[in-house]
Amino acid sequence: MAVPKRRTSKSKKRMRRTHHRAPAATLAPCPKCGEMRIPHRVCPNCGYYKGERRIEIED
Template identity: 45%
Template sequence: MRRANHDKVAAPTIVACANCGAMTVPHRVCEACGHYGGRQVKDKGQAESES
């Protein structure tokens, strides 16, 4: 009983991208549009080719 919660795994947090609205993990570059923190980090061509 002491280890009953030891092996549980929490689901990852998912938020909507501020630019395009796609669901993404927080603090990561959006895979759909390449934005992070309100600025363009990857251009759309790089974002699609790396997936």
């Protein structure tokens, strides 16, 4: 198995990791209320999913 000849420098390690970051959250408008919400999740604004009320929203 290939073995690294040199320890990766702090600089090289950091340069490589400049691309490490969480992707921006994907949001899509709720078909019921139009509020932006995470796809495939119950809408936190109106509580609907697949055209049905799944959770009660209190304000």
